[in-house]
Amino acid sequence: MKWFEQVGENSDVILMSRIVVRRNIKGYPFPSKMNETDRTTVREMVLDKAKQLGLSVKVEEASQNIPNILKKKGGEALIFSEDEMVGATVNKLNHLTFYGNIRGSAVREMFSRVEGMVVDFENEFDMAYSERLGFLTAEPQNVGSGITVDIVVAIPGIVKSGTLPSLQKRLAGLEWRMRPYIDDNKFKRTATLFSLTNVATLGVGEDKIYERAMLIINEVVRVERMCREAIYKKNRLVVEDQYFRAYGLLKYCRRIEQSEALEVLSWLRFGIGLVEDNDTGITLETVNRITEKICKESDLHLHASSRFNEQRAAYIKEILERGDRS
Amino acid sequence: MRCDKCGKPIGNHLIRINGMTLCEDCAREMGINEAALASSAFRLLDNELTSFLPPIMREQLEFSPTRSQIKCPKCGTSLKEFETSGNLGCIECYNAFNEAIMRLLMRLQANTHYRGRAPGILSEPITASREMKEVDVDEIGSKAESEEAQAPSHEKESPSDENRLLKFANADIGMLTNQDLKEAIRLAVASEEYLLAAKFRDELNGREGE
Numbered sequence: 001m002k003w004f005e006q007v008g009e010n011s012d013v014i015l016m017s018r019i020v021v022r023r024n025i026k027g028y029p030f031p032s033k034m035n036e037t038d039r040t041t042v043r044e045m046v047l048d049k050a051k052q053l054g055l056s057v058k059v060e061e062a063s064q065n066i067p068n069i070l071k072k073k074g075g076e077a078l079i080f081s082e083d084e085m086v087g088a089t090v091n092k093l094n095h096l097t098f099y100g101n102i103r104g105s106a107v108r109e110m111f112s113r114v115e116g117m118v119v120d121f122e123n124e125f126d127m128a129y130s131e132r133l134g135f136l137t138a139e140p141q142n143v144g145s146g147i148t149v150d151i152v153v154a155i156p157g158i159v160k161s162g163t164l165p166s167l168q169k170r171l172a173g174l175e176w177r178m179r180p181y182i183d184d185n186k187f188k189r190t191a192t193l194f195s196l197t198n199v200a201t202l203g204v205g206e207d208k209i210y211e212r213a214m215l216i217i218n219e220v221v222r223v224e225r226m227c228r229e230a231i232y233k234k235n236r237l238v239v240e241d242q243y244f245r246a247y248g249l250l251k252y253c254r255r256i257e258q259s260e261a262l263e264v265l266s267w268l269r270f271g272i273g274l275v276e277d278n279d280t281g282i283t284l285e286t287v288n289r290i291t292e293k294i295c296k297e298s299d300l301h302l303h304a305s306s307r308f309n310e311q312r313a314a315y316i317k318e319i320l321e322r323g324d325r326s
Numbered sequence: 327m328r329c330d331k332c333g334k335p336i337g338n339h340l341i342r343i344n345g346m347t348l349c350e351d352c353a354r355e356m357g358i359n360e361a362a363l364a365s366s367a368f369r370l371l372d373n374e375l376t377s378f379l380p381p382i383m384r385e386q387l388e389f390s391p392t393r394s395q396i397k398c399p400k401c402g403t404s405l406k407e408f409e410t411s412g413n414l415g416c417i418e419c420y421n422a423f424n425e426a427i428m429r430l431l432m433r434l435q436a437n438t439h440y441r442g443r444a445p446g447i448l449s450e451p452i453t454a455s456r457e458m459k460e461v462d463v464d465e466i467g468s469k470a471e472s473e474e475a476q477a478p479s480h481e482k483e484s485p486s487d488e489n490r491l492l493k494f495a496n497a498d499i500g501m502l503t504n505q506d507l508k509e510a511i512r513l514a515v516a517s518e519e520y521l522l523a524a525k526f527r528d529e530l531n532g533r534e535g536e
Contacts, residue, residue, distance in 0.1 A: 026417070033401045033415035093413065115448060122446040128417045134440030136420055138413050140427045141434050143420075145442040169532040173499040173525070175435075203437030215498070 008104015011284055012273065013221045015152040015193070015291065017107050017213075021098040021118050022137045022146035024128040030138040031075075031091045039075025039091055046090045049124045050079040053117075055087070086113045088121075094138050094146075096121060103288075105217045107149070111210050134202065144201035149213045152181055153220055154291070156192040156266040157227030167223065174212050175200040182262070182295060190259065192266040193295070196220075232274045243271030247280045250290075250316055255309040258294055261316065265291050286323030290316055331356075333406065398422040436521055487513055495522055499529050507533075 008014065024030060025045075028038050047057050058078045080087030088098040098121075100114040121127075128136040134144040142148065158164055171178050181193035196216060198209055232239050246267040249256075256264075268287050271278070293315065297308070327336050329349035341353040348356070396405045399422065403415030408423055420427060431438050494502065494510035502510065507530045514523035 024417070029401045029416035030414060032411075032413055033403060119446060119448045127445045129445050130420070130440075132440060133420065133438070134442050135445070136417050140414060140420075140430055141412075143427075143431070144440045166532065169528070170500060173529050173532075200435050200437065202431065202435050202440055205442045208441075212498070215500075 006103050007285055008102065008106065008288075010105040010217070010221045011103060011288055012269065013153055013155065013224045014105040014217060015103075015154055015288055017102050017105055017110065017152070017217075018148075018150040019098075019100040019107070019110060019114050020148045020150070021114055022094040022139075022142055023096045023098070023118065023121065023135060024137065025095045026126040026128050028095065031093060031095060032138065034075070034091070036075070042095055043075045043077050043090050045125070046088075046096065046121075047077060047079070049121060050088075053120055055079045055081060081113075081117075085110065086117055088117070105151070105221070107151075107210060107213050107217065115206070142201050145204075145206055145209065147198070147201060147206065147209055149198050149209060151196045151213065151217060151220075152193065153196060153224075154193050154266065154269055155220065155224045155227075156270045157224045157231060158220075159192050160270075161227040161231055163223065163227060167220070170219070171196060171216065174216065175204075176212070176216060190263050193262065193291070228270055228274060231270075239267075239271060240275050242267045243275050243278075244280070246271075247282060251320055253313045253316075256313045256316065257306075257309055258297060258312070261294055261312065262291070265294075281323075282320070283323055286319060289323070290319050293319070328406065396422060488517065491517060491519070491522075494526070495519075499525070502529075504530060504533065 008016065025042060028034060028042055031039070034042070043059075047059075050057055056079065058080070059076075075091045077090040078087065079090065085102060086098070086100045088096050090096060098114055098118050100110040102110045130136060135146045137143050137146050155164075155167075158167055168178055175198065177197050177199050178194050179197075180191040181195045182191070198212065200209075204212075246264040249264050250261070250268070265287055268282060269284065269291075272282065272284050272287065294312070297312075327347060328334065329336055329352055330346045331348055331352040334349050334351075336347065336349045341348045341350065397403065398415055398419045400418035401415035403419055403422075405423055405426060408414060408419065408426070414420065414423070414427075428438055491510065491513040494506065494513065507526050510526045511523050511530070514520070514526060
Protein backbone atom coordinates (compact mmCIF):
# COMPACT_ATOMS: atom_id res chain seq x y z
CA MET A 1 0.00 0.00 0.00
CA LYS A 2 1.29 3.48 -0.81
CA TRP A 3 1.80 5.94 2.01
CA PHE A 4 -0.96 8.23 0.83
CA GLU A 5 -3.49 5.40 0.89
CA GLN A 6 -2.94 4.70 4.56
CA VAL A 7 -4.95 5.94 7.49
CA GLY A 8 -2.73 7.89 9.86
CA GLU A 9 -2.32 8.05 13.59
CA ASN A 10 -4.08 11.04 15.22
CA SER A 11 -5.56 11.90 11.85
CA ASP A 12 -8.27 14.03 13.45
CA VAL A 13 -5.60 16.67 14.05
CA ILE A 14 -2.46 15.74 12.11
CA LEU A 15 -2.92 15.59 8.37
CA MET A 16 0.57 14.50 7.49
CA SER A 17 4.17 14.63 8.59
CA ARG A 18 7.15 15.14 6.37
CA ILE A 19 10.87 14.86 6.92
CA VAL A 20 13.57 16.21 4.66
CA VAL A 21 17.26 15.38 5.09
CA ARG A 22 19.82 17.09 2.87
CA ARG A 23 23.22 15.65 1.97
CA ASN A 24 25.95 16.53 -0.50
CA ILE A 25 28.80 14.47 -1.84
CA LYS A 26 32.33 15.74 -1.31
CA GLY A 27 34.37 16.65 -4.35
CA TYR A 28 31.53 18.11 -6.43
CA PRO A 29 30.09 21.63 -6.35
CA PHE A 30 26.46 21.97 -5.29
CA PRO A 31 23.96 21.30 -8.11
CA SER A 32 23.45 24.98 -8.97
CA LYS A 33 27.12 25.22 -9.97
CA MET A 34 27.56 21.79 -11.48
CA ASN A 35 28.38 21.24 -15.13
CA GLU A 36 26.70 18.61 -17.30
CA THR A 37 29.38 15.94 -16.77
CA ASP A 38 29.38 16.34 -13.00
CA ARG A 39 25.62 16.12 -12.94
CA THR A 40 25.56 12.91 -14.88
CA THR A 41 28.41 11.39 -12.87
CA VAL A 42 26.73 12.13 -9.55
CA ARG A 43 23.39 10.92 -10.82
CA GLU A 44 24.78 7.64 -12.10
CA MET A 45 26.73 7.06 -8.87
CA VAL A 46 23.62 7.62 -6.78
CA LEU A 47 21.35 5.58 -9.02
CA ASP A 48 23.78 2.62 -8.94
CA LYS A 49 23.69 2.62 -5.16
CA ALA A 50 19.91 3.03 -5.15
CA LYS A 51 19.52 -0.02 -7.37
CA GLN A 52 21.77 -2.01 -5.05
CA LEU A 53 19.49 -1.06 -2.17
CA GLY A 54 16.45 -2.20 -4.12
CA LEU A 55 14.93 1.23 -4.55
CA SER A 56 12.91 2.28 -7.56
CA VAL A 57 14.48 4.81 -9.83
CA LYS A 58 12.88 7.41 -12.03
CA VAL A 59 15.01 9.60 -14.23
CA GLU A 60 12.59 11.68 -16.21
CA GLU A 61 9.16 12.25 -14.85
CA ALA A 62 8.01 12.52 -11.27
CA SER A 63 5.31 10.31 -9.91
CA GLN A 64 1.90 11.97 -9.91
CA ASN A 65 1.73 11.65 -6.17
CA ILE A 66 4.93 13.46 -5.39
CA PRO A 67 4.15 16.95 -6.55
CA ASN A 68 6.60 19.72 -7.33
CA ILE A 69 9.64 17.61 -6.77
CA LEU A 70 10.94 17.26 -10.28
CA LYS A 71 11.20 19.99 -12.79
CA LYS A 72 12.97 19.11 -15.98
CA LYS A 73 16.66 19.90 -15.86
CA GLY A 74 19.52 17.69 -16.89
CA GLY A 75 20.89 15.15 -14.47
CA GLU A 76 18.00 15.12 -12.04
CA ALA A 77 16.38 11.97 -10.81
CA LEU A 78 14.14 10.55 -8.17
CA ILE A 79 14.60 7.41 -6.10
CA PHE A 80 11.94 5.98 -3.84
CA SER A 81 10.85 2.94 -1.90
CA GLU A 82 8.07 0.66 -3.08
CA ASP A 83 5.38 2.29 -0.94
CA GLU A 84 6.76 5.72 -1.95
CA MET A 85 6.95 6.65 1.71
CA VAL A 86 10.66 7.41 1.67
CA GLY A 87 12.88 8.48 -1.17
CA ALA A 88 15.28 11.11 -2.39
CA THR A 89 15.67 13.62 -5.15
CA VAL A 90 19.01 13.73 -6.91
CA ASN A 91 20.74 16.95 -8.03
CA LYS A 92 17.87 19.21 -7.12
CA LEU A 93 19.07 21.94 -4.72
CA ASN A 94 21.40 19.50 -2.98
CA HIS A 95 22.98 16.36 -4.39
CA LEU A 96 20.67 14.24 -2.28
CA THR A 97 17.49 15.43 -0.65
CA PHE A 98 16.00 12.52 1.27
CA TYR A 99 12.38 12.74 2.24
CA GLY A 100 9.79 10.76 4.12
CA ASN A 101 6.04 11.31 4.00
CA ILE A 102 3.44 9.82 6.25
CA ARG A 103 -0.21 10.33 6.93
CA GLY A 104 -0.83 11.26 10.53
CA SER A 105 1.81 11.46 13.18
CA ALA A 106 3.87 8.25 13.11
CA VAL A 107 7.04 10.28 12.89
CA ARG A 108 9.25 7.77 14.64
CA GLU A 109 8.69 5.00 12.13
CA MET A 110 9.29 7.33 9.25
CA PHE A 111 12.36 8.85 10.89
CA SER A 112 14.06 5.51 11.35
CA ARG A 113 13.33 4.56 7.75
CA VAL A 114 14.67 7.84 6.36
CA GLU A 115 17.72 7.82 8.65
CA GLY A 116 18.43 4.21 7.69
CA MET A 117 18.45 5.20 4.04
CA VAL A 118 20.60 8.28 4.69
CA VAL A 119 23.17 6.21 6.59
CA ASP A 120 23.29 3.67 3.75
CA PHE A 121 24.27 6.44 1.38
CA GLU A 122 26.66 8.04 3.86
CA ASN A 123 28.53 4.75 4.10
CA GLU A 124 28.84 4.59 0.33
CA PHE A 125 29.84 8.20 -0.42
CA ASP A 126 32.11 10.68 1.29
CA MET A 127 29.64 13.36 2.34
CA ALA A 128 30.39 17.08 2.72
CA TYR A 129 30.82 17.33 6.46
CA SER A 130 32.64 19.63 8.85
CA GLU A 131 33.22 18.97 12.54
CA ARG A 132 32.00 22.40 13.46
CA LEU A 133 29.03 22.94 11.14
CA GLY A 134 27.98 19.36 10.51
CA PHE A 135 26.61 18.41 7.11
CA LEU A 136 27.09 21.19 4.58
CA THR A 137 24.08 22.11 2.49
CA ALA A 138 23.52 24.44 -0.43
CA GLU A 139 21.24 26.61 1.70
CA PRO A 140 23.18 27.73 4.77
CA GLN A 141 20.06 27.94 6.94
CA ASN A 142 19.85 24.14 6.88
CA VAL A 143 23.49 23.41 7.57
CA GLY A 144 24.12 21.06 10.47
CA SER A 145 21.80 18.11 10.67
CA GLY A 146 20.20 19.20 7.40
CA ILE A 147 16.88 18.00 8.74
CA THR A 148 13.51 19.68 8.41
CA VAL A 149 10.47 18.15 10.04
CA ASP A 150 7.20 19.48 8.76
CA ILE A 151 3.91 18.64 10.42
CA VAL A 152 0.65 19.70 8.82
CA VAL A 153 -2.05 20.15 11.44
CA ALA A 154 -5.74 20.97 11.24
CA ILE A 155 -6.63 22.88 14.37
CA PRO A 156 -10.09 24.46 14.08
CA GLY A 157 -10.63 24.04 17.83
CA ILE A 158 -7.50 25.95 18.79
CA VAL A 159 -8.23 28.70 16.27
CA LYS A 160 -11.87 29.13 17.24
CA SER A 161 -11.16 29.13 20.96
CA GLY A 162 -8.49 31.80 20.58
CA THR A 163 -5.67 29.62 21.91
CA LEU A 164 -3.54 30.15 18.81
CA PRO A 165 -1.22 32.87 20.22
CA SER A 166 -0.19 30.75 23.18
CA LEU A 167 0.49 27.80 20.89
CA GLN A 168 2.65 30.06 18.75
CA LYS A 169 4.57 31.18 21.80
CA ARG A 170 5.06 27.62 22.92
CA LEU A 171 6.41 26.65 19.51
CA ALA A 172 8.78 29.62 19.44
CA GLY A 173 10.15 28.45 22.80
CA LEU A 174 10.96 25.09 21.24
CA GLU A 175 12.51 26.83 18.22
CA TRP A 176 9.74 25.76 15.89
CA ARG A 177 7.90 27.91 13.42
CA MET A 178 4.26 27.95 12.46
CA ARG A 179 2.76 29.25 9.27
CA PRO A 180 -0.51 28.79 7.40
CA TYR A 181 -0.34 25.68 5.23
CA ILE A 182 -1.86 27.52 2.29
CA ASP A 183 -0.05 30.78 2.03
CA ASP A 184 -2.73 33.01 0.64
CA ASN A 185 -4.10 36.28 1.97
CA LYS A 186 -7.63 35.08 1.39
CA PHE A 187 -7.23 32.46 4.12
CA LYS A 188 -5.40 34.53 6.64
CA ARG A 189 -8.33 35.07 8.96
CA THR A 190 -9.99 31.71 8.64
CA ALA A 191 -6.97 29.46 8.26
CA THR A 192 -7.20 26.29 10.33
CA LEU A 193 -4.51 24.35 8.51
CA PHE A 194 -1.00 25.08 9.67
CA SER A 195 2.41 23.74 8.91
CA LEU A 196 4.78 23.41 11.87
CA THR A 197 8.49 23.29 11.07
CA ASN A 198 11.69 23.14 13.08
CA VAL A 199 14.06 26.07 12.69
CA ALA A 200 17.17 24.79 14.46
CA THR A 201 19.50 22.45 12.62
CA LEU A 202 22.53 23.50 14.67
CA GLY A 203 22.95 23.13 18.41
CA VAL A 204 20.49 20.25 18.60
CA GLY A 205 21.09 16.60 17.80
CA GLU A 206 18.83 14.45 15.62
CA ASP A 207 17.32 12.80 18.66
CA LYS A 208 16.40 16.17 20.09
CA ILE A 209 14.77 17.32 16.86
CA TYR A 210 12.54 14.25 16.83
CA GLU A 211 11.93 14.33 20.53
CA ARG A 212 10.64 17.86 20.13
CA ALA A 213 8.59 16.90 17.09
CA MET A 214 6.88 14.21 19.13
CA LEU A 215 6.39 16.52 22.09
CA ILE A 216 4.75 19.07 19.80
CA ILE A 217 2.56 16.47 18.12
CA ASN A 218 1.34 15.14 21.45
CA GLU A 219 0.69 18.57 22.81
CA VAL A 220 -1.11 19.93 19.76
CA VAL A 221 -3.31 16.84 19.55
CA ARG A 222 -4.17 17.01 23.24
CA VAL A 223 -4.93 20.73 23.28
CA GLU A 224 -6.90 20.61 20.04
CA ARG A 225 -9.12 17.79 21.30
CA MET A 226 -9.68 19.62 24.56
CA CYS A 227 -10.63 22.81 22.74
CA ARG A 228 -13.05 20.99 20.47
CA GLU A 229 -14.75 19.32 23.39
CA ALA A 230 -14.96 22.53 25.38
CA ILE A 231 -16.48 24.44 22.48
CA TYR A 232 -18.93 21.64 21.79
CA LYS A 233 -20.03 21.46 25.41
CA LYS A 234 -20.62 25.19 25.52
CA ASN A 235 -22.22 25.73 22.11
CA ARG A 236 -23.66 22.38 21.28
CA LEU A 237 -26.36 23.63 18.98
CA VAL A 238 -24.04 25.93 17.03
CA VAL A 239 -21.50 23.19 16.39
CA GLU A 240 -24.14 20.68 15.33
CA ASP A 241 -25.80 23.23 13.09
CA GLN A 242 -22.49 24.14 11.42
CA TYR A 243 -21.54 20.49 11.06
CA PHE A 244 -24.70 19.40 9.29
CA ARG A 245 -24.81 22.55 7.17
CA ALA A 246 -21.22 21.88 6.14
CA TYR A 247 -22.09 18.35 5.13
CA GLY A 248 -25.09 19.47 3.11
CA LEU A 249 -23.11 22.15 1.41
CA LEU A 250 -20.29 19.86 0.37
CA LYS A 251 -22.64 17.15 -0.78
CA TYR A 252 -25.04 19.26 -2.80
CA CYS A 253 -22.99 22.19 -4.04
CA ARG A 254 -22.38 22.52 -7.76
CA ARG A 255 -19.65 25.15 -7.55
CA ILE A 256 -17.46 25.89 -4.58
CA GLU A 257 -14.48 28.15 -3.96
CA GLN A 258 -11.32 26.86 -2.40
CA SER A 259 -11.59 29.01 0.72
CA GLU A 260 -15.21 28.09 1.30
CA ALA A 261 -14.49 24.41 0.86
CA LEU A 262 -11.67 24.51 3.39
CA GLU A 263 -13.78 26.39 5.92
CA VAL A 264 -16.59 23.88 5.55
CA LEU A 265 -14.20 20.96 5.83
CA SER A 266 -12.82 22.34 9.08
CA TRP A 267 -16.34 22.22 10.56
CA LEU A 268 -16.75 18.64 9.41
CA ARG A 269 -13.47 17.68 11.01
CA PHE A 270 -14.53 19.49 14.15
CA GLY A 271 -17.80 17.63 14.41
CA ILE A 272 -16.78 14.08 13.55
CA GLY A 273 -16.63 12.03 16.71
CA LEU A 274 -18.26 14.78 18.76
CA VAL A 275 -21.67 15.36 17.24
CA GLU A 276 -24.28 12.94 18.53
CA ASP A 277 -26.87 11.29 16.29
CA ASN A 278 -24.44 11.64 13.44
CA ASP A 279 -26.10 9.97 10.48
CA THR A 280 -23.96 11.49 7.74
CA GLY A 281 -21.64 8.49 7.62
CA ILE A 282 -18.72 10.69 6.62
CA THR A 283 -15.34 9.58 7.96
CA LEU A 284 -12.24 11.52 8.91
CA GLU A 285 -10.43 9.78 6.12
CA THR A 286 -12.82 11.16 3.54
CA VAL A 287 -12.48 14.65 5.00
CA ASN A 288 -8.69 14.41 4.94
CA ARG A 289 -8.69 13.10 1.41
CA ILE A 290 -10.75 16.03 0.17
CA THR A 291 -8.62 18.49 2.16
CA GLU A 292 -5.42 17.12 0.66
CA LYS A 293 -6.78 17.29 -2.83
CA ILE A 294 -7.84 20.91 -2.32
CA CYS A 295 -4.46 21.84 -0.86
CA LYS A 296 -2.71 20.28 -3.82
CA GLU A 297 -4.50 22.73 -6.12
CA SER A 298 -2.35 25.51 -4.69
CA ASP A 299 0.73 23.70 -5.93
CA LEU A 300 -0.75 23.41 -9.38
CA HIS A 301 -2.08 27.00 -9.34
CA LEU A 302 -5.58 25.87 -10.15
CA HIS A 303 -7.29 27.49 -7.20
CA ALA A 304 -7.35 30.99 -8.63
CA SER A 305 -9.42 30.25 -11.69
CA SER A 306 -13.16 30.43 -11.11
CA ARG A 307 -13.72 27.89 -13.84
CA PHE A 308 -12.24 25.35 -11.50
CA ASN A 309 -15.02 25.81 -8.94
CA GLU A 310 -17.29 23.42 -10.84
CA GLN A 311 -14.61 20.79 -11.18
CA ARG A 312 -13.86 21.11 -7.50
CA ALA A 313 -17.49 20.55 -6.52
CA ALA A 314 -17.58 17.53 -8.80
CA TYR A 315 -14.57 15.79 -7.37
CA ILE A 316 -15.65 16.53 -3.81
CA LYS A 317 -18.95 14.86 -4.56
CA GLU A 318 -17.19 11.90 -6.10
CA ILE A 319 -14.88 11.40 -3.09
CA LEU A 320 -17.84 11.77 -0.71
CA GLU A 321 -19.84 9.13 -2.55
CA ARG A 322 -16.90 6.76 -2.68
CA GLY A 323 -16.43 7.26 1.07
CA ASP A 324 -20.12 6.65 1.77
CA ARG A 325 -20.09 3.38 -0.08
CA SER A 326 -17.07 1.88 1.62
CA MET B 327 21.16 47.33 -1.11
CA ARG B 328 24.52 47.65 -2.77
CA CYS B 329 26.12 50.23 -5.01
CA ASP B 330 25.99 49.17 -8.64
CA LYS B 331 29.42 50.55 -9.32
CA CYS B 332 31.66 49.53 -6.43
CA GLY B 333 29.42 46.95 -4.76
CA LYS B 334 29.67 48.48 -1.31
CA PRO B 335 26.54 48.29 0.86
CA ILE B 336 24.66 51.59 0.91
CA GLY B 337 23.44 53.08 4.16
CA ASN B 338 20.94 55.90 4.41
CA HIS B 339 22.30 57.88 1.55
CA LEU B 340 21.76 56.32 -1.83
CA ILE B 341 21.70 58.15 -5.10
CA ARG B 342 19.73 57.01 -8.11
CA ILE B 343 20.81 58.24 -11.52
CA ASN B 344 19.63 56.86 -14.85
CA GLY B 345 18.46 53.63 -13.23
CA MET B 346 21.73 53.09 -11.44
CA THR B 347 21.96 52.98 -7.66
CA LEU B 348 25.13 54.55 -6.39
CA CYS B 349 26.79 55.14 -3.06
CA GLU B 350 27.94 58.55 -2.04
CA ASP B 351 31.58 58.06 -3.01
CA CYS B 352 30.85 56.76 -6.48
CA ALA B 353 28.35 59.54 -7.09
CA ARG B 354 30.98 62.10 -6.17
CA GLU B 355 33.48 60.39 -8.43
CA MET B 356 31.02 60.59 -11.29
CA GLY B 357 30.81 64.34 -10.80
CA ILE B 358 27.44 64.76 -9.10
CA ASN B 359 27.53 68.12 -7.37
CA GLU B 360 28.10 68.48 -3.67
CA ALA B 361 24.85 70.33 -3.01
CA ALA B 362 22.78 67.40 -4.22
CA LEU B 363 24.83 65.02 -2.16
CA ALA B 364 24.53 67.03 1.00
CA SER B 365 20.78 67.28 0.84
CA SER B 366 20.06 64.01 2.61
CA ALA B 367 18.03 64.54 5.75
CA PHE B 368 19.88 61.82 7.60
CA ARG B 369 23.34 62.88 6.66
CA LEU B 370 24.08 65.02 9.68
CA LEU B 371 22.50 62.57 12.04
CA ASP B 372 24.51 59.77 10.47
CA ASN B 373 27.78 61.55 11.04
CA GLU B 374 26.82 62.42 14.59
CA LEU B 375 25.81 58.89 15.44
CA THR B 376 28.86 57.21 14.04
CA SER B 377 31.09 59.57 15.97
CA PHE B 378 29.61 58.23 19.22
CA LEU B 379 30.36 54.64 18.36
CA PRO B 380 33.46 53.00 19.75
CA PRO B 381 36.17 52.67 17.10
CA ILE B 382 35.71 48.91 16.71
CA MET B 383 32.06 49.27 15.79
CA ARG B 384 32.83 52.10 13.42
CA GLU B 385 35.19 49.78 11.63
CA GLN B 386 32.44 47.22 11.27
CA LEU B 387 30.24 49.81 9.63
CA GLU B 388 32.85 50.65 7.08
CA PHE B 389 32.81 47.79 4.65
CA SER B 390 35.62 47.35 2.27
CA PRO B 391 34.61 48.39 -1.23
CA THR B 392 35.67 45.05 -2.57
CA ARG B 393 33.33 43.17 -0.29
CA SER B 394 30.77 42.18 -2.88
CA GLN B 395 33.56 41.27 -5.24
CA ILE B 396 34.59 38.49 -2.89
CA LYS B 397 34.36 35.29 -4.85
CA CYS B 398 34.61 31.69 -3.90
CA PRO B 399 37.99 30.61 -5.30
CA LYS B 400 36.65 27.18 -6.22
CA CYS B 401 33.28 27.63 -7.87
CA GLY B 402 33.28 31.35 -8.57
CA THR B 403 30.08 32.21 -6.71
CA SER B 404 30.22 35.85 -5.63
CA LEU B 405 29.03 37.18 -2.30
CA LYS B 406 26.46 39.23 -4.15
CA GLU B 407 25.11 36.11 -5.84
CA PHE B 408 24.86 34.36 -2.49
CA GLU B 409 23.09 37.30 -0.90
CA THR B 410 20.51 37.42 -3.68
CA SER B 411 19.77 33.73 -4.10
CA GLY B 412 20.56 32.53 -0.58
CA ASN B 413 22.31 29.48 -2.02
CA LEU B 414 25.95 28.51 -2.03
CA GLY B 415 27.90 27.01 -4.89
CA CYS B 416 30.21 24.54 -3.20
CA ILE B 417 31.75 23.51 0.11
CA GLU B 418 34.52 26.07 -0.26
CA CYS B 419 31.91 28.86 -0.16
CA TYR B 420 31.53 28.17 3.55
CA ASN B 421 35.09 29.41 4.01
CA ALA B 422 34.90 32.24 1.51
CA PHE B 423 31.69 33.76 2.93
CA ASN B 424 32.25 32.59 6.47
CA GLU B 425 31.45 35.95 8.02
CA ALA B 426 28.15 36.42 6.19
CA ILE B 427 27.06 32.83 6.84
CA MET B 428 27.86 33.01 10.55
CA ARG B 429 25.91 36.22 10.85
CA LEU B 430 22.93 34.64 9.09
CA LEU B 431 23.07 31.55 11.30
CA MET B 432 23.31 33.59 14.47
CA ARG B 433 20.27 35.55 13.41
CA LEU B 434 18.19 32.53 12.38
CA GLN B 435 19.25 29.90 14.86
CA ALA B 436 21.25 31.74 17.53
CA ASN B 437 23.75 28.92 17.33
CA THR B 438 26.72 27.99 15.18
CA HIS B 439 27.75 24.66 16.65
CA TYR B 440 26.75 21.29 15.34
CA ARG B 441 25.65 18.74 17.91
CA GLY B 442 24.31 15.98 15.71
CA ARG B 443 25.75 12.64 14.69
CA ALA B 444 28.81 11.96 12.55
CA PRO B 445 28.33 10.58 9.01
CA GLY B 446 27.53 6.92 8.65
CA ILE B 447 26.51 6.29 12.24
CA LEU B 448 22.87 5.64 12.92
CA SER B 449 21.68 7.70 15.85
CA GLU B 450 20.32 6.01 18.96
CA PRO B 451 16.71 4.91 18.77
CA ILE B 452 14.68 7.92 19.78
CA THR B 453 12.83 7.69 23.00
CA ALA B 454 10.82 10.47 24.51
CA SER B 455 11.57 9.18 27.98
CA ARG B 456 12.62 11.42 30.78
CA GLU B 457 15.88 9.56 31.44
CA MET B 458 17.14 10.16 27.97
CA LYS B 459 16.50 13.86 28.32
CA GLU B 460 18.54 14.08 31.49
CA VAL B 461 21.48 12.20 30.03
CA ASP B 462 21.37 14.53 27.07
CA VAL B 463 21.56 17.66 29.22
CA ASP B 464 24.41 16.29 31.30
CA GLU B 465 26.37 15.37 28.23
CA ILE B 466 26.06 18.83 26.80
CA GLY B 467 27.05 20.28 30.13
CA SER B 468 30.23 18.27 30.25
CA LYS B 469 31.02 19.05 26.65
CA ALA B 470 30.69 22.71 27.41
CA GLU B 471 33.05 22.27 30.33
CA SER B 472 35.79 20.94 28.10
CA GLU B 473 35.19 23.77 25.64
CA GLU B 474 35.47 26.19 28.50
CA ALA B 475 38.85 24.77 29.45
CA GLN B 476 40.16 25.53 25.98
CA ALA B 477 38.89 29.07 25.93
CA PRO B 478 39.63 30.71 29.26
CA SER B 479 38.51 34.14 28.09
CA HIS B 480 35.15 33.97 29.90
CA GLU B 481 36.09 34.05 33.52
CA LYS B 482 33.30 36.17 34.79
CA GLU B 483 31.47 33.51 36.76
CA SER B 484 32.19 30.41 38.72
CA PRO B 485 31.88 27.32 36.50
CA SER B 486 28.92 26.00 38.46
CA ASP B 487 26.80 29.03 37.56
CA GLU B 488 27.77 28.74 33.95
CA ASN B 489 26.93 25.06 33.89
CA ARG B 490 23.59 25.71 35.44
CA LEU B 491 22.82 28.32 32.83
CA LEU B 492 23.87 25.91 30.10
CA LYS B 493 21.57 23.31 31.53
CA PHE B 494 18.71 25.77 31.47
CA ALA B 495 19.60 26.84 27.96
CA ASN B 496 19.65 23.28 26.68
CA ALA B 497 16.69 22.04 28.65
CA ASP B 498 13.24 21.96 27.10
CA ILE B 499 11.99 25.41 28.00
CA GLY B 500 8.42 24.29 28.47
CA MET B 501 9.49 21.83 31.16
CA LEU B 502 11.12 24.45 33.36
CA THR B 503 9.19 25.70 36.37
CA ASN B 504 8.57 29.40 36.91
CA GLN B 505 11.18 29.30 39.67
CA ASP B 506 13.70 27.80 37.27
CA LEU B 507 12.93 30.45 34.69
CA LYS B 508 13.51 33.28 37.13
CA GLU B 509 16.80 31.70 38.16
CA ALA B 510 17.74 31.23 34.48
CA ILE B 511 17.04 34.90 33.72
CA ARG B 512 19.25 35.96 36.60
CA LEU B 513 22.10 33.72 35.46
CA ALA B 514 21.75 34.75 31.83
CA VAL B 515 21.85 38.44 32.69
CA ALA B 516 24.86 37.89 34.95
CA SER B 517 26.77 36.29 32.09
CA GLU B 518 25.52 38.91 29.61
CA GLU B 519 23.59 36.36 27.53
CA TYR B 520 20.80 38.81 26.83
CA LEU B 521 19.25 36.87 23.95
CA LEU B 522 18.87 33.88 26.19
CA ALA B 523 17.53 35.99 29.02
CA ALA B 524 14.94 37.47 26.67
CA LYS B 525 13.84 33.99 25.66
CA PHE B 526 13.29 32.96 29.26
CA ARG B 527 11.55 36.23 30.03
CA ASP B 528 9.15 35.80 27.11
CA GLU B 529 8.31 32.31 28.27
CA LEU B 530 7.69 33.55 31.81
CA ASN B 531 5.55 36.47 30.61
CA GLY B 532 3.64 34.12 28.35
CA ARG B 533 2.81 31.89 31.28
CA GLU B 534 1.64 34.73 33.44
CA GLY B 535 -0.61 35.88 30.62
CA GLU B 536 -2.33 32.50 30.33
